[in-house]
Amino acid sequence: MTKPEIEPGTAGCEVTFQPLGRRIVVTAGTTLLEAGRRAGLLLCGGCGGVGICGRCRVSVSSGNMFPPDEEERDFLAAGSYSPGTRLACEARVASSVTVEAPLSSFPSGQRLQVEGDVAVTAHDPIVKAYQLQLCPPSLDDSRSDYRRVADALDAVAGHTDWEMLPGAASCFSSLARKGRWDLNAYTRRQQVIGFANCGMNPVGVAVDVGCTKIAVYLVDLCTGAELAASGTPNPQIPYGEDLISRLVYAAASTEKAKSLAVMVRECILQVCAKLCDSSHIIKEQIADICVVGNTAMMHLLLNLPVAQLLSAPFVASIDRDVDIPASDLGWQFAPGAQVHVLPSIGGFVGADHVAMIMARNIDRCEKLTVGLDIGTNTEIVVRDPGTGSFLTTSVPSGPVFEGGHVSHGMRAASGAIEKVYSLNGNLRYTTIDGTKPIGICGSGTVDLLAELRRIRCVDERGHLSKTHALVESGRSGARFLVAPAADTGHGRDIVLTQQDITQVQLAKAAIFAGIETLLQLTGVSPDDVQQLVVAGAFGSYLDLRSAVSIGMLPRFQNAEYLQVGNAAGAGAKLALVSKSERERARKIAEKAKRIELKQYAIFDRSMARATRFPELRSLISHAASQLPVSVQDEARSGSD
């Protein structure tokens, strides 16, 4: 066993995919699957890049690759392939290369977007705009402003009996009396909610309030086009890294609850202002807002009571969708701008999960699907289109995957070790922004444990091998040296302790057992699962092969694994531009049944089994390293 070379590097390699001719520059050590993903090509075979199916075969026609490891060789040995054939999910580039990836080489055909089967919806926003050409009042025509507008709308909108909000009346008067009698009226159902100059379309805002990150999207409500998007850290973080801490803070007093609400409302408002600036939109154009988020975040945003979320049976205050004036949240947009908060399923299975189900078509899909959003709480859905069974749950997976409860854990920010892999028996890592490491984020922790298992430095029960060169015994138990002080950004060792591993085991076991329990309650076997969807920010950076190999996700023989990014935000955008999608979200919330896992003994048993690591499939290859291995990931920065 050689000492792993763990240091960041900078070499760049151009990968060209033929026959499409797509090109992308990546760092040495990147898999072809990952390079393809960045180029907009989904190269995974049947399994989604989890290393299960062995079908993501491509042919490297020029350039140098790292040699295949034992696992890849096992797959390739099982068929008779031309020289240069590699598995995209395993093969790592060592120089600029050209890859043959014909459409026909993939069972489901070539797909050209990362997001996969995002639901497509009829464009039918609740807020509409009508261009009106009005005459100014005269002695012969002394209709009120309201009547003048209502009569004009009657003619163009095909219905009558309009209401006009006082704020909209003021807006109308100030525009019209500057001589602008041709203008755009914004309406919601039969309510006139605002006015703008001709050509200024109403704009919608979709918001996904995550525990750590808030994603905001501006959408033109007339065209459905996304105008701008931005993410920002949740300003509540200082009041609790995880949602339970924040709920405890909010439950302490109405003032504290209110302060957390105001904090996140103002943050969203600021992001909107920034996006408006960059898109040349005025805030009075914002006429509709759709918000999703987990149950805790929605309760805090709406300033709903939270104490009851902190003790069994963990009931939500409101789980139905909520419509309130934007001004109630302190947002001064178009006079009648409304906020629509999507419904939640119950308990901690929140609106973000409903949005994810909607965006990924899980409620309509013909495949038996497992969907999950991994975080402090991991929400899981299992839907069987055959029987109509539609179960959801939320497991408390803890903050491990967000950098909490791990000695050198950190959020996915600059300097975090985010990927760990082995080449020729040596462990290597990449950091966000390519800087010297200062800690390990969730995806790095999962990778690290997967590799430690491969090199047998950790056994099935999670015990560190005391005999490994990089394992030392400290006062508080054994620990693995990930990066020595000399290599780190802060001049201190970065280690993974025995306790850290125990925390990961508990977290990954909760997720695994949650999935297993829902499948049992659905009455299907793991082999029946046809699709596993991993949503959310952490989920999209997670190496699914690592997740499967440490037993965080089950190894479904017949499933396609999909990483779908911020599906919750995509769902919020759907609801923003379509009335029927809001109705659909309500139906999802009604039909999906929330399972309280604590009530099932099978969950406890599954959890106990799942804390162990799965058996190893193969030993790590011991072939010698031939190329620089310290790599840098150019696609991700700490500000993501």
Place this chain on the structure above:
Amino acid sequence: MTKPEIEPGTAGCEVTFQPLGRRIVVTAGTTLLEAGRRAGLLLCGGCGGVGICGRCRVSVSSGNMFPPDEEERDFLAAGSYSPGTRLACEARVASSVTVEAPLSSFPSGQRLQVEGDVAVTAHDPIVKAYQLQLCPPSLDDSRSDYRRVADALDAVAGHTDWEMLPGAASCFSSLARKGRWDLNAYTRRQQVIGFANCGMNPVGVAVDVGCTKIAVYLVDLCTGAELAASGTPNPQIPYGEDLISRLVYAAASTEKAKSLAVMVRECILQVCAKLCDSSHIIKEQIADICVVGNTAMMHLLLNLPVAQLLSAPFVASIDRDVDIPASDLGWQFAPGAQVHVLPSIGGFVGADHVAMIMARNIDRCEKLTVGLDIGTNTEIVVRDPGTGSFLTTSVPSGPVFEGGHVSHGMRAASGAIEKVYSLNGNLRYTTIDGTKPIGICGSGTVDLLAELRRIRCVDERGHLSKTHALVESGRSGARFLVAPAADTGHGRDIVLTQQDITQVQLAKAAIFAGIETLLQLTGVSPDDVQQLVVAGAFGSYLDLRSAVSIGMLPRFQNAEYLQVGNAAGAGAKLALVSKSERERARKIAEKAKRIELKQYAIFDRSMARATRFPELRSLISHAASQLPVSVQDEARSGSD
């Protein structure tokens, strides 16, 4: 011509009405009509006490009365009556008296309330309360608060698909988690808008925002019972006595407009708080608010644009009914409390006029009706049930009747001369609160001019007789000495100048011409009018005989004249307790047509004629005074 004895007095006389046995104490000089009114008996005959029909005959069986004047004697001479027969509208008490007033002596039968034919409505408030008996959550029943409430409402309310406002959810949680799982849910349509302990009914607030006075009524929404009522001066008065001045102030800047809005909103809130205290209501019980007022007041309350109300063609911003959350006006009542502002007809014909029409059933009545609310602007309605013609208008009658534009004019407050009458050729007056006079309010001004005409001190063109003992010539023209400095509260003469009279002529002519024009446009003659309704605070203190004799109101031979008090407030209360009345108000606003008088030459011609005073019917009686004549009105105080 003797010098009029004009000084306040205090003598009290008990008037007993038989066979009903009603008793009331009044001051000497009070007419039997007025005494009856205060005792709850409407003693007027066919005309409503205007001195036209001569049918309000009663028999005085004991006690002393002032002798009949010439007008009364003329009427009595036309029939053959037993001794002691008097006209209730003319005869004034001189001591305690007993009056025979059998029900049969009145054409329309005895009516027992002052307000007359107030519309009665089905009790069907938009806000309802449901008593719920809930179980607390448990592991077997982890429904959300919302779902728990919605399920219970489904069972008792007969419909489903409830919404719950975030504020209501907080309210529920705080009640329920104090152990009160049996509670009252307040709903508006399918929205859950608040909660209260069992037995605490939702309460509605009806508000009539007048230019000078704001009237507020608390109503139990479950029973329809009025719980409390109060009036308070409009706090905007310092920013303009009349509504035009206030509109000018508000039009100057958005800050000024906002400040007027906040002023009146806070005033209403304070009155509500006071009424809640006195009725043992908590403010969270207030769940619905209905507001009426003239167009200007409603624009200021809602902070609607007003500049366009200040120049032709004087268009309203919104004339439809408006529904907005109470919190938008800064009113924190039940979480989902809403404000409903009744619709207006257009221009200055506002929601108060619609409410008056509704409360007095003018839209449904079988009689050809003229209705008016006299103020700075006087709104007039003429409805002909035969043809369905339904015309309204607003005439700028100026502030004369509210004490403005008259040298010693004042608001109806303590020390105002409010009634003037002649006994035996001497002018007498009463003041509000019986104090020494400090000015003349509107009703006093009308009375004074009527009496000055009677004593021929003013001619048909309005010129003061230079030869009258009490008329003196000042630098700015002739003036009549109403009260010498020695008799007044401030030690200065109180006079009525020639210019004052001109102002009254213009004001009364505008009202008269407005009525006449609407009648002409309706295509009916004055003799067709069956009912004249005078609403509003000023209208209820106005002496209708004086108003007719100065030509402010036409002399309709076949009409009943009714003074109906705050009919606008009564209309607001109807809309508060009945959804269908809100619908009816909207229909009134749609059906009634607003006439812009400036567009009709007949209005100008009528106005020119009506500035003259009508010819005198008879000379004043010269019989000697026999009793103390300075009187005090105990029924009215300056705080009214």
